[in-house]
Amino acid sequence: MMSPPPAELPAPSTSSAEPPDNWTFRVDALTKRFGALAANDCITLRVEPGEVYGLLGPNGAGKSTLVKQTIGLLKPTSGRITLGRFDLVADPDAARQLCSYLPQVQMPIDSFRVSEAIELAGRIRGGSAKDVRVRTASLIDALDLGEWKNALGHSLSGGVRRLVGFCMAIVRPGRVVILDEPTNDVDPLRRRLLWEEIRALGAHGCAVLLVTHNVLEAEKSVDRLAVIHKGRLVAEGTPSSMKAADRSQLRLQLMLTPGTTTPDLPPWAGPPVRVGNNLVTTIAETDASTAITWAAQMTNAGVAEEYALAAMTLEDAYIRLTSHMSEDGDDEGG
Ligand SMILES: Nc1ncnc2c1ncn2[C@@H]1O[C@H](COP(=O)(O)OP(=O)(O)O)[C@@H](O)[C@H]1O
């Protein structure tokens, strides 16, 4: 099956003028404590209408905690969440009307057929029977779910359930669309279709707040993103501005021979990050030829099976921000 190319990314909104209707979504100094743990520690961010904003961070960083507070599932310890003139914490009814939400956990749709579940979600959100039917059919088409449209929820795979949950969340999108790990378990082809629908929500004027683990997809698909680590927002910007600090750097990757200890790195290499047998370090562009000579020696000596030297990715910036900090438990990575 041929898949259409990813939708073109619209330029992020750069206008500083307030829109006539102010629908900016704002989180201000948000803190949520569970006993001694600050699951969210003074987080401030904003998402403009039409913007797709990614929230990245390792497991336990506090991403789901943040999004649950935006729709009244958890009460903040302190701080504010507003959408234009609406205080979403003080007015959870408004929050639920104005925000659409795909939770990280799967929806209980066992005894519903796929198209029924989506239409029902649209009717609950106040859509007319006809509008909801038309929109459901077009979502089922757009995400290539036709073969399951009459299937019962309990018979669906995790990925298809995820996509159905996504359709339920966006059949009648609110001003803010909050998606907690929407691409989990979804196959690569439909993941691409899903990202196109997410971009379409932005084009439609929704502010999209999207939690994801998938840094590479986020790099291609979000206008701005934030990295959250241990409850704190440690970096924020466009995907390319997040990489700016790495501009004159290259990533050197060694696939270590299984069982070898991490080799001592030469002084021109940055701190190593090892995941399994994959060792990544950063080097200055000017050290490229020295690095290749060294990496080839490592390979000849049997320490590594292969090596690669490449441009830095958003994932490298992300790993630098989050792994650096988990070692010393402080915020100097931000
Ligand atoms: N209801 C709760 N009670 C106590 N601790 C919680 C609760 N919910 C989340 N936490 C803790 O808060 C931290 C952040 O969790 P969460 O927001 O789910 O992280 P993420 O979605 O980024 O993986 C974790 O340490 C988690 O164990």
Ligand SMILES: [Mg+2]
């Ligand atoms: Mg989560």
